[in-house]
Amino acid sequence: MQPPSNWTPTRGSHRHPIGVARREFLQIGFSGLLGVGMGSWSLAHAAAATGGTTAPSRLSRARSVVIVFFTGGVSHHDTFDPKPDAPDGIRGDFNPIATKVPGLFISEHLPRLASHADKLAIVRSLSHGHSNHLNATHWILTGHPQPGAFFDKIASRDDYPHPAALVARVRPPADGLPSGVLLPTFLMQGPLIWPGQHAGFLGPKYDPWIIKDDPNRNEFQVKGLTLPDGFSVERLRARRALFEQLHTLRDQIERDADPLDPARALAYSTLTSDRLANAFQLDRERAEVRDRYGRHMFGQSLLLARRLIEAGVPIVQVNLGEVQTWDSHGDIFRRLKNDLLPPTDQGLSALLxxxxxxxLLDETLVVMVGEFGRTPRLGLSAGATIPGRDHWPGVFSAVFAGGGVQGGQVVGKSDPIGAYPGSRPYAPADVAATVYDALAIPPHIEVRDRLNRPLHLITGKPIEALYRGFEA
Structure with missing residues (x-):
């Protein structure tokens, strides 16, 4: 299997050039209720879905999706696609272990997930053509290459939207709930803002809500979900009634729509309803439940994802780590063994x-994936003294569970050294189509970009083998 024609692997260290600084997408505070400083979490009024009036044919039974994102690119060799028979310098330091499913092996440092293998479907033949973090993140999260992509091209309103944005556009949830929440980190480094996290050309009113705080902190609190001192729910409702009267008078004079109205309505409905606010109160969970997930950022973020799904949020993305946490160019085995795999193994097992x-598992699709894999051959990057693995989009793995997925199987395979697909390759567009299928978004849906050009967001096909059995 040859790599895509437009693809070249990253070798050695990678550096980020200084880009054009962009103001970070702001989060809403109480001032947003008064029409000041509306931020990126603003989700607007419903727009009718295009094309057809009947429900689409679906493979998934899901009603919601949890995306577990290994930001930086997790090594497939050292997690879900071990190569124990590969030569030295490729197979790595870890041994494979048997799982609950006969014949299925994964890394020895994922023992809890090994005991849940009957719930897991591992896709081992994902592949795409971008070895840069930003471009690859956009591709895997949206299902599309980033428009005008170049090395470290930052987020812009020409990007394709995150799936939560299309849900907000087509079928926003009721009761003031956001259509999507991304947590606990915002993928940003200096002036670099990772594309694929927001609504792109759909516009800021459809941006998912981004949480930037560690749920494991004792003082964890999401701003904007509590009223400031001196304000009661009754007083807030009275103030809203006054605003509505003023807006009615204004609309009699000027019929042009105010773009802040939908966001302000969501802010009011959020603050006057307990559903979302209660979901963020992790201290309401029993101590033993929190302990099972692990008292660390990974575990408590996954617990928060479960609470948000239970509250009715359609899609939650959990970034397992800060920007590029899994980007192990050097000292990869110590980092995976001591810092990354144990909390991942604990938190994901508890979530399942x-x-x-x-x-909830039968109606929640869980997708575990990074933006790419790591190089088959170990090497020393510039400045490193202990070997690691560089970026490698030629082949990598994703893991699916729930939502009707048939567990206990491997879909596709990589070649003997884990360099390229050894069977049918799957693309980011297929991962995105699988997510959209789980969210009941019809595959033929059409949206328009900022130039009013019609576009189809779903260009791949759901991965049928996830639901219909083993595929070699």
Whole structure:
């Protein structure tokens, strides 16, 4: 299997050039209720879905999606696609272990997930053509290459939208809930803002809500979900009634729509309803539940994702780490063994158990993926003294569970050294189509970009083998 014609692997260290600084997408505070400083979490009024009036044919039984994102690119060799028979310098330091499914092996440092393998479908033949973090993140999250992509091209309103943005556009949830929440980090480094996290050309009113705080902190609190001192719900409702009267008078004079109205309505409905605010109150969980997830950022973020899904948020993305946490160009085995795989193994296993026990796993698709994999051959990057693996989009793995996925299987395979697909390759567009299928977004849906050009967002096909059995 040859790599895509427009693809070249990254070698050695990678440096980020100084880009054009962009103001970070602001989060809403109480001032937003008064029409001041509306931020990126603003989700607007519903827009009718285009094309057809009947529900689309679906493979998934899901009603919601949790995307677990390994930001930086997790090594497939050292997690879900071990190569114990590969030569030295490729197979790595870890041993594969047997799982609950006969014949299925994963890394020895994922023992809890090994015991949940009957719930997992591992896709081992994902592939695309971008070895840069920003471009690749846009591609895997949106299903499209970033328009005008170049090395470290930052987010812009010409980008394709995150799936939560299309949900907000087509079928926003009721009761003031956001259509999507991304947590606990915003992928940004200096002037570089990772594309694929927002609504792109759909516009800021459809941006998902981004949480930038560690849920494991004792003082964890999401700004904008509590009223400031001196304000009661009754007083807030009275103030809203006054605003509505003023807006009615204004609209009699000027019929042009105010773009802040939908966001302001959501802000009011959020603050006057307990559903979303309660979801963020992790201290309401029993201590033993929090302990099962792990008292660390990974575990508590996954617990918060479960609470948000339970509250009715359609899609939650959990970034496992800060920007490029899994970007192990050097000292990869120590970092994976000591810092990254144990909390991941604990938190994801607890999430699967918790969703299952609450009757939510069958209706929640869980997708675990990074923007690419790591190089087959170990090497020393510039300045490193201990080997690691560089970026590698030629082949990598994703793991799916829930939502009707048939667990206990491997879909596709990589070649003997984990360099390229050894069977049918799957693309980011297929991952995105699988997510959209789980969210009941019709595949033929059409939207328009900022130039009013019609575009189809779903260009791939859902990965049918996830639901219909083993595919070699």
């Amino acid at each position: 158990d918790d969703l299952d026990a609450r009757g």
